[in-house]
Amino acid sequence: MDIVPITPEDFRRFWPEFEAIIRAQETYAFDPSMTYEEAYALWCQSPQRCFVAKEGEEILGSYYLKPNGMGPSAHVCNCGYMVSARARGKGVARALCEHSWEIGRALGYAAMQFNAVVSTNAVAVALWQKLGFAIVGTVPKAYKHGTRGYVDTYVMHKVL
């Protein structure tokens, strides 16, 4: 698996996965009806960095990295990760996350914060905890899950 900066062509090939993830409304607080162009701007252009994990021509997953705040909070970064359905259970999320720490450290960040990890996303919550993230906050009913109704979100944090 190679993790490299995303190209417009990579995102075009990743879009069906991205679209399925946001349409499901189980993990991301993104507009489930956003267009391709809006998604490209949000995921690839607006953040500070965006990478893809590839195996040959197959896109296994992607993540972005950006500052979580400005000025006095610019030492904390924020990331979001997505893994293609066919590539799940193969350590892609872990590889992306560990890669993001290296990038974050190289950019001078002291910590990483996730603002809204959906509490019912047990696989992700368990992985982040295994990788050293702590749940530092629980926001009640902050996410309307596609099938489970209103569920809590977690704020998670790790020193880099």
Next chain:
Amino acid sequence: MDIVPITPEDFRRFWPEFEAIIRAQETYAFDPSMTYEEAYALWCQSPQRCFVAKEGEEILGSYYLKPNGMGPSAHVCNCGYMVSARARGKGVARALCEHSWEIGRALGYAAMQFNAVVSTNAVAVALWQKLGFAIVGTVPKAYKHGTRGYVDTYVMHKVL
């Protein structure tokens, strides 16, 4: 005191207060060197709503309201409040906050979330708690305070 939608002229008159607040680096995770144009876009244009509190021609304070997330989290709003130095201790923050609940409810929001209340901002923390906000998270050392170094931030939440 009247609380009304902000105009470009209102913000022009409020700017010295806004600038002093961000330069102090004690309360907002905003770039302390941002320009007038950047501040206007951030505070007045990018949010869903922006209001000022006025007494005659004097600007007492201002707040913005915006969605805290998209799609499945679009039922939670976020606000930021600033009070002019000369108007502090007169109930302006409380009036702005209570006004924002009415606006938030009218726009269909079910809850309000503050993402990064600086823990050393004791007056604000105490007021928000008095007004029904709960501390639902504590992010360690997420804010580099102008004089106190790295301090925690709180996530605060209230059902509308």
